[in-house]
Amino acid sequence: MHSVVIYGADYDSVEDIHQTLAEALDFPGYYGKNLDALYDVLTDIDQPVSITIDLCDISNDEMLRYLERMIEVISDAVNENENIELEIIEP
DSSP states (O other): OEEEEEEGGGOSOHHHHHHHHHHHTTOOTTOOSSHHHHHHHHHHOOSOEEEEEEOTTOOOHHHHHHHHHHHHHHHHHHHHOTTEEEEEEOO
């Protein structure tokens, strides 16, 4: 099983978050590194993956809002693909 933990407080850009996801979960090279592309690749995954997003200690409000939107997108993908597990760590 591929797994990734996103510690939101450690990131300065959304591009870095998408890069971390792409590398950890072996996304295809054409991955567009945006929320629409994230949904597309997650719903196509045919092996178990685990994604944990830690929202603790995020001081950047814009980053927090983006991660909350990302959680919504991943949750939608979870509803479509049983191979995905999502855990959210909240303050």
